[in-house]
Amino acid sequence: MAPRSLGLTAYRALVRRGGAEPAASYPTRPNGELVWLHAAEPGNALAVLDLAKRLMTMRDRLSVVITLPERAAPSDPPPCTADNIFITRVPGEHPDNVDAFLSHWQPNFCIWTWGGLRPNLVLDTAERRCPMVMIDADTAGFDGRRDRWLPDLTRRLLGSFELTLARSDAALRRLVQLGLPRERGEVTSPLLAGGQALNCADSDLVDMSAALGGRPVWYANQILPEEISVVLGAHRQALRLSHRLLLILHTHDYATAEEALERAKARGFNAIRWGEDPYPDETTQVMVADDPGDRGLFFRVAPVSFLGSSLVAGHGGCDPFEAAALGSAVLYGPKVRHYLPSYGRLANAGAARIVNDAGALGNAVSRLIAPDQAAAMAHAGWDVISEGAALADRVIDHVQDRLDDLAGAA
Template sequence: MRLLYSLLWWLALPLVLGRLWWRGRREPGYRQHLGERLGFYGPKPGPDRQLKRTIMVHAVSVGETRAAEPLVEALLREWPACRILLTHMTPTGRATGKALFGKHGDRVVQSFLPYDTGFMVGRFLRHFEPSICILMETEVWPNLVAVCDRYEVPVALVNARLSERSLRRGKQFGGLMMEAARGITLAAAQTEADAARIASLGAPEVAVTGSIKFDVVPPESALQAGAMLRSRFVERPVLLCASTREGEEALILDAWRALAADLANKPPGMLLLLVPRHPQRFDEVARMVEERGLSLARRSALPERVDADVLLGDSMGEMFAYYAACDCAFIGGSLMPLGGQNLIEACAVGKPVLVGEHTFNFLQATDEAVGAGAALRVPDAGALMSEAARLLGDGAARARMGEQALAFAGRHRGATARTVELLRQLIA
C-alpha cells in the first residue's frame, strides 16, 4: 500500500506543483522556497557546540502553529541546548511561526516539510538530523513516519485529535494508515474519545493530555492592539465573525442585511467585524460586502473612526486583537459542514461565543463550552444574528457569558506540562 501511495505521489507531483504555482498568483508565498518542498536545501548547518540536538515540530498551517506556541516555548525552556526545527505546509503558517518565534533567533529554524515521498523525506532527515519528530494534531504522513523509523527518529503525535469522520476515512485506506499509526512512538490525545480512535488504528502508546490550545495566553501586545481597534469603533456594539470559510460569508452578510431591516431588534450602531480564515479570499469577501450595498472599511486601511456597516479583518496574526475588540464572537467553519474552528482563544479573552451546528473537529471542547454557559449553538445564520443582537443588547448576559468563558478556559489549562513530561522519555 505504501509503495502504491508513493507512486501516486510521484504521478501527481506535476499537478501538485502546478496548483502551487497557480495559488501563488494570489499568495506569493506559495512560490517561495520551492526546493524545500522537494527535499532540497542549502548548505547543511555546521555543528553548534551550544545547540546539541534538533527537535522537529511540524505545524501545518496557522491554527496548528499558534496552537504549538506553548509547547515550543516549553521545549526551549526545558532543553536549553536544543534547536527547534519548525516545519509547515502553508506560507501563512510559516509567516505565523516567524511572527511568534522570530525573537528566539537561531534557536528556531523554519522550513517547509517536503512532499511525502521516501526520497524527499530522506533528504530532509539527513539534512536537519532531528532527534525527534513531533507532529501537531492530525498530521500523520505515512512515508514521513516510515522513514523516521528507518533513521531511528522517534515520532510523537501531540495535541492529537481524530474525529469519527476522519477515522472512517483512515480505515478506508486500511493497511496504509494502520502501518503509519503503528509507527508512531507516542500519541498525546486531546480527549478520551480521540485517544480511543487513535488506539483503534494501532498506535502502540496513547495518553490523554488535554488540549494545548487552552495554554495559549493572550499576549499583552494583542490586547493593546484590540483596545486601539475598539477606540476606532467609538460606542458601537461589535459582532465578530472569526475564521469564516467559503460559503459562510454570503450567509452571514444576507442575515446581516435582514437584521438591519429589523429596526426593532437590531442594536443601534451594530458593527459586523468579518475575518475570513484564508487571506487569499480577503478581496473576494470585500466584493461580496459591496455587492450587497453595505459600506465597507478594511483593517489594512483603518480610518480614524469606523462608521461602515462592515469592517473586514484583512490582516494576519491579529485574532487575539479582534477578540479583544469585539463584544461577542461567532466562530466560523460551523455554519456549513466544515468541522468548525477553535473557540478556546475567544474564551481565553472572556468573550461570549456563538457556534453553528457543525463542530465535529472540535466537538468535545465545543460541547463543554456550551455546557459551561460560555458558548451558544445556533442552527443557521438567521439565528446567529438574532442571538448576537440579543446579547449585544443585554450587557448583563454578555458579562455573565464572558465570566463563564474565562472560567471554562482556565479549568482546562495544563496540557503543555503533561505533554512535556511524556516527551521526556523520547528526548535524551
C-alpha cells in the first residue's frame, strides 16, 4: 500500500468531520460483469450514456452503472430505458458512503471522465483492485483549490489510473505537471455522443420498400397528443406540392396512436394502423404506429423525420442521433432540453432544422423531400455522429481486453 500523504490525511479528517450522508437505496446489482462510468463533467452525461450503450452492444450480458456529479446539469440525467443501465448520483466522500457504493455495485472496471477526482472514491476503488481509466480529461476538471494546494494528493490520484486519455495537448501537459506519469497519458478526440443504428429486420425493410414503390415518405416520431394537429396540418400543406407523399405518424404510446388515427380520418385523410392493417398502398396518406421497436424501420425508409415531444414543454425531446445514424434529415421543435447538445451539433453542421408550428414544418418537409436536399443533410448528420467514434472504439477495445484478462485470471 502506498504511504499516506499529509494531504490525504487532512482531507480524510475533514470529510469524516462532516459526517456520512443518509444511506442510498440502490437497485439490485445484476449478476455478471459490471462497468462503472462516472460522468464528472456537468452537462456531458449524454455522451457517457452513449458510450455505455455502445459498450453493452459489444459485450453480452454486461451491466453498467453511471454516476452523475453532485451538481448535475438541468438536462442530467438523460432519459434511459435500456435494460441493465443504472443512473445514480455519485456517493458522498465519507468512507461509509464510498464503502456502501463499492460494496453494492462491485464494479469490474471503472471509466472516469473529465476530472473532478474524488480522493476517497478513487483510492478505495483502486485498493479493491478494480482497473480504472480516465478519458476526456480536461484542464477544467483539474483547476480546483485541492489540485493546487495538495499536489501530493493529486499526484497519487492520477497514479491510480492505468491509462489517461486527454481531450487536448494542453490538458495532457497540465496533468503531467500535476504528476501523471507521461507514459500513461495520451491525447485523443473529446468524448461526444454519436448514437447507434437501431435494429431492423431485413425482411421488413424489403417488404416496406416494395409496398412504397418509390413514394416520397416523411416520418413523425414520438408524437404527443398536443402535437398531432401540428403534424397533420403540416402533412396537409405538404400534400399540395407532393400528392403521393406518405406520412408515418409514430406516437409515444398506444392510446395516442388510437387518437391520432381517429383525428387523421376525421380530417379526411386515408389513414391506416401499422400492425393491424396491410402495408400502405398507393392511396394511403397517413400510417399510424406506436411500437418503439419499429423506429429503425421507419428511419430507414423516410429521408426526412420530425422528432416529436419537442413542441410541448416538459418532455425534453428525443434522441436525434437515432435518425441521423440511419440517414434521415432531422426536423425538431424548440423544447429539446434532454438532448440540446446533440441537436446543437447537428444544427450547426446543417443536418437539422428547427420548426415551431405546422406551417414551418410543412414548408420544411416540402423542401427536404427533394432527394438532393435530404441527402445533403443526411451526409452532414453522418459526419457529426462519426466525430467521437475513434475514441469510443479505443475505450471499448481497452475495456474488452481488460475484462477478458480478468475473466481469464479468475
